[in-house]
Amino acid sequence: MSNAPKILYTLTDEAPFLATASLLPIIEAYTAPAGITVETRDISLAGRILSHFPDFLRDDQKVADDLAELGQLATTPEANIIKLPNISASVPQLLAAIKELQQQGYALPDYPEEPRGERDNEIKARYDRTKGSAVNPVLREGNSDRRAPASVKAYARKHPHKMGAWSSDSKSHVAHMDAGDFYGSEQSAVIAQPTTLKIEMIGSDGRSQMLKTGLKVKAGEVVDASVMSTQALGEFVDAQIDDARAQGVLFSLHLKATMMKVSDPIMFGVVVKRFYDQVLSKHAAVLEQIGFDANNGIGDLAARLPSLPADQRAAIEAELAAVYATRPGLAMVNSDKGITNLHVPSDVIVDASMPAMIRDSGRMWNAEGKLQDTKAVIPDRCYAGIYQAVIDDCRAHGAFDPATMGSVPNVGLMAQKAEEYGSHDKTFQIAADGTVRVSDDAGHVLMEHAVKAGDIWRMCQTKDAPIQDWVKLAVNRARLSHTPAVFWLDSARAHDRNVIAKVEQYLKDHDTSGLDIRILSPVEAMKFSLTRIRQGQDTISCTGNVLRDYLTDLFPIMELGTSAKMLSIVPLMNGGGLFETGAGGSAPKHVQQFVEEDYLRWDSLGEFLALAASLEHLAETTGNARAKVLADALDAANAKFLDTDKSPSRKVGGIDNRGSHFYLAMYWAQALAAQSDDAALQTKFAPLAQALTVNEAKIVAELIAVQGKPVDIGGYYKPDMAKLSVAMRPSATLNAALAAL
Ligand SMILES: NC(=O)C1=CN([C@@H]2O[C@H](COP(=O)(O)OP(=O)(O)OC[C@H]3O[C@@H](n4cnc5c(N)ncnc54)[C@H](OP(=O)(O)O)[C@@H]3O)[C@@H](O)[C@H]2O)C=CC1
Ligand SMILES: O=C(O)CCC(=O)C(=O)O
Ligand SMILES: [Mg+2]
Numbered sequence: 001m002s003n004a005p006k007i008l009y010t011l012t013d014e015a016p017f018l019a020t021a022s023l024l025p026i027i028e029a030y031t032a033p034a035g036i037t038v039e040t041r042d043i044s045l046a047g048r049i050l051s052h053f054p055d056f057l058r059d060d061q062k063v064a065d066d067l068a069e070l071g072q073l074a075t076t077p078e079a080n081i082i083k084l085p086n087i088s089a090s091v092p093q094l095l096a097a098i099k100e101l102q103q104q105g106y107a108l109p110d111y112p113e114e115p116r117g118e119r120d121n122e123i124k125a126r127y128d129r130t131k132g133s134a135v136n137p138v139l140r141e142g143n144s145d146r147r148a149p150a151s152v153k154a155y156a157r158k159h160p161h162k163m164g165a166w167s168s169d170s171k172s173h174v175a176h177m178d179a180g181d182f183y184g185s186e187q188s189a190v191i192a193q194p195t196t197l198k199i200e201m202i203g204s205d206g207r208s209q210m211l212k213t214g215l216k217v218k219a220g221e222v223v224d225a226s227v228m229s230t231q232a233l234g235e236f237v238d239a240q241i242d243d244a245r246a247q248g249v250l251f252s253l254h255l256k257a258t259m260m261k262v263s264d265p266i267m268f269g270v271v272v273k274r275f276y277d278q279v280l281s282k283h284a285a286v287l288e289q290i291g292f293d294a295n296n297g298i299g300d301l302a303a304r305l306p307s308l309p310a311d312q313r314a315a316i317e318a319e320l321a322a323v324y325a326t327r328p329g330l331a332m333v334n335s336d337k338g339i340t341n342l343h344v345p346s347d348v349i350v351d352a353s354m355p356a357m358i359r360d361s362g363r364m365w366n367a368e369g370k371l372q373d374t375k376a377v378i379p380d381r382c383y384a385g386i387y388q389a390v391i392d393d394c395r396a397h398g399a400f401d402p403a404t405m406g407s408v409p410n411v412g413l414m415a416q417k418a419e420e421y422g423s424h425d426k427t428f429q430i431a432a433d434g435t436v437r438v439s440d441d442a443g444h445v446l447m448e449h450a451v452k453a454g455d456i457w458r459m460c461q462t463k464d465a466p467i468q469d470w471v472k473l474a475v476n477r478a479r480l481s482h483t484p485a486v487f488w489l490d491s492a493r494a495h496d497r498n499v500i501a502k503v504e505q506y507l508k509d510h511d512t513s514g515l516d517i518r519i520l521s522p523v524e525a526m527k528f529s530l531t532r533i534r535q536g537q538d539t540i541s542c543t544g545n546v547l548r549d550y551l552t553d554l555f556p557i558m559e560l561g562t563s564a565k566m567l568s569i570v571p572l573m574n575g576g577g578l579f580e581t582g583a584g585g586s587a588p589k590h591v592q593q594f595v596e597e598d599y600l601r602w603d604s605l606g607e608f609l610a611l612a613a614s615l616e617h618l619a620e621t622t623g624n625a626r627a628k629v630l631a632d633a634l635d636a637a638n639a640k641f642l643d644t645d646k647s648p649s650r651k652v653g654g655i656d657n658r659g660s661h662f663y664l665a666m667y668w669a670q671a672l673a674a675q676s677d678d679a680a681l682q683t684k685f686a687p688l689a690q691a692l693t694v695n696e697a698k699i700v701a702e703l704i705a706v707q708g709k710p711v712d713i714g715g716y717y718k719p720d721m722a723k724l725s726v727a728m729r730p731s732a733t734l735n736a737a738l739a740a741l
């Protein structure tokens with residue numbers, strides 16, 4: 001195959017987007033001499049919003065729907081996409097982004113939180129398409145292969161990050177429900193013939209309502225349904241609040257309200273309502289009137305209180321203080337600013353929050369700004385148990401040692417919206433008591449649940465082709481890295497039983513001789529992997545979509561200090577490549593630090609690794625030999641970058657993200673100048689390598705000189721590109737050297 005070599009680089013949000021303003025000019029300068037085009041596509045929250053409202057914007061303000069274009073491209077062999085982390089917006093973030101855009105002169109409508117009439121419904125539906133994890137499921141037309149490359153692991157062993165010590169009498173623990181959750185109610189079916197499903201709600205009064213019709217399913221597809229009883233959840237939460245107070249530990253809640261954008265905000269709301277019951281019940285009428293929504297967190301109340309008369313406001317504030325006096329301490333997101341774990345549903349996201357707690361000796365921050373033992377409430381049992389297994393291990397054996405510990409790479413089943421992370425359009429909060437029934441074309445009932453008003457019912461789909469591809473990837477990875485591979489599947493779950501049967505069947509399609517491949521329940525798989533990790537041994541985890549997410553933050557954060565240092569490749573099922581940068585988020589607190597003191601702590605190593613993999617893929621698919629030369633030189637530069645430890649330090653005065661980009665550029669140019677595979681590239685890059693090497697001290701000084709004072713970038717969700725470029729490219733010497741290339 002030969003086509004014009006092109007890489008699509010995504011413009012996203014927050015820290016990774018700021019970093020792009022400095023890194024992209026370097027990437028463009030280096031790839032151009034090889035005849036490679038790098039184009040950008042805007043998939044930021046602001047960009048997604050604007051692309052949905054052309055009818056409200058002036059012609060010069062309209063933007064294309066880049067996400068839809070990339071989603072389409074991801075199904076083709078030509079795709080070569082570098083995907084940086086983006087905001088998966090909660091409602092409070094969506095509201096803030098809309099407000100900022102309106103202030104910048106975009107005449108967007110307000111978000112109709114309580115829609116009245118057709119027009120409101122239509123506008124809300126448009127906004128809701130940009131909400132939550134709206135990007136990744138669209139682009140992920142493949143399964144994932146996430147790991148710490150050998151060079152990164154070696155770096156972490158040489159420069160181990162700090163890990164909080166663990167004590168055997170830590171009172172920290174995970175609390176989960178014992179009944180009434182998704183885990184306990186799961187039903188699963190494998191589709192025999194292509195058909196169309198419908199989801200029907202039959203009320204106890206006999207009235208029936210279609211929740212969804214026309215849901216096409218393919219042969220071999222696994223479909224599951226389960227239900228969370230909000231009553232059981234509420235009772236469980238009450239008991240945990242009391243128990244946390246009795247034990248003197250912090251109360252914390254860990255959900256994934258971003259990716260599980262329908263079910264988890266409701267669960268979050270149940271916990272907020274229970275925790276603040278005293279004040280919310282007493283002032284219910286007033287709170288209703290000011291539009292408070294518990295699903296948006298208690299921060300929503302704080303935001304709306306100013307609209308009340310002073311006396312009403314004081315009464316509510318007094319009641320809030322009384323709640324805090326009688327409740328257990330809440331884990332804090334920011335104790336200086338009084339932001340609690342229950343403030344905003346997107347502040348505490350389980351994949352990152354549980355590893356952070358484990359790294360901090362099993363503790364979280366309390367209101368006094370001190371670390372304290374914590375009850376981590378993870379209501380549903382499907383995956384909660386793995387974290388208790390880690391806590392048990394740390395209590396028994398102490399903290400993990402990054403200098404000696406083994407690694408747990410992941411091969412994750414996520415293609416085509418697999419499993420829970422694709423369930424949003426099939427998740428419903430039930431309006432009345434009755435039965436939810438899933439049936440096919442021929443009227444056969446596949447699954448049926450008794451439900452009560454308020455319950456959360458959801459259905460998931462996992463297509464057969466992605467499962468086959470996942471098994472193949474797992475076998476390949478086990479073979480390539482000579483490492484045991486464990487499928488984390490729970491035979492007590494209906495869905496997992498169906499997947500186990502498929503895994504057993506599809507393993508037979510591959511040569512597995514000499515490989516150690518096992519199927520273990522998540523808790524057993526965790527214990528097995530942790531035992532090996534302490535012996536310095538690696539174990540591949542082959543998991544479904546949710547555990548993919550959880551484990552690819554958990555292990556990198558323990559092994560490397562941050563999941564930003566991960567290599568995260570998605571071989572797309574139709575032959576293209578999606579290269580995600582790291583496995584971590586968009587680090588909002590890094591933006592805060594940047595605007596306050598012109599210092600960006602974001603670690604772009606994930607971008608460097610993704611770029612090398614993308615160039616490698618480009619060389620293979622387009623036969624462009626120069627892409628290979630660039631990739632090899634970038635590999636060498638990455639190794640040198642790690643060896644010399646040029647990642648950003650944490651504080652003003654050291655090199656930050658921009659300084660680390662300079663070092664990458666210098667090492668990359670040096671490697672290109674030193675190679676002899678391509679004489680023209682060698683000649684082209686030799687003077688640049690020379691200029692950067694000679695001016696190292698000067699460039700670093702120019703980059704550091706700007707630090708330490710506030711910087712204006714003209715927006716949070718949509719920064720001013722000109723201001724941002726000036727702020728992120730403060731070294732005239734570096735800019736001139738790049739321009740001269
Ligand atoms: N692929 C994607 O698009 C993803 C997007 N997200 C989105 O990102 C946002 C934040 O979520 P979340 O990941 O939970 O929180 P953060 O982005 O705050 O990440 C958690 C912590 O990881 C560390 N970290 C992550 N990336 C880097 C980096 N490149 N350089 C240095 N440190 C890093 C920091 O820890 P410390 O300060 O302790 O060193 C950071 O505070 C949300 O909107 C979420 O939806 C999240 C995951 C993936
Ligand atoms: O899409 C998202 O919201 C986050 C994705 C994520 O956390 C992951 O894939 O690791
Ligand atoms: Mg994640």
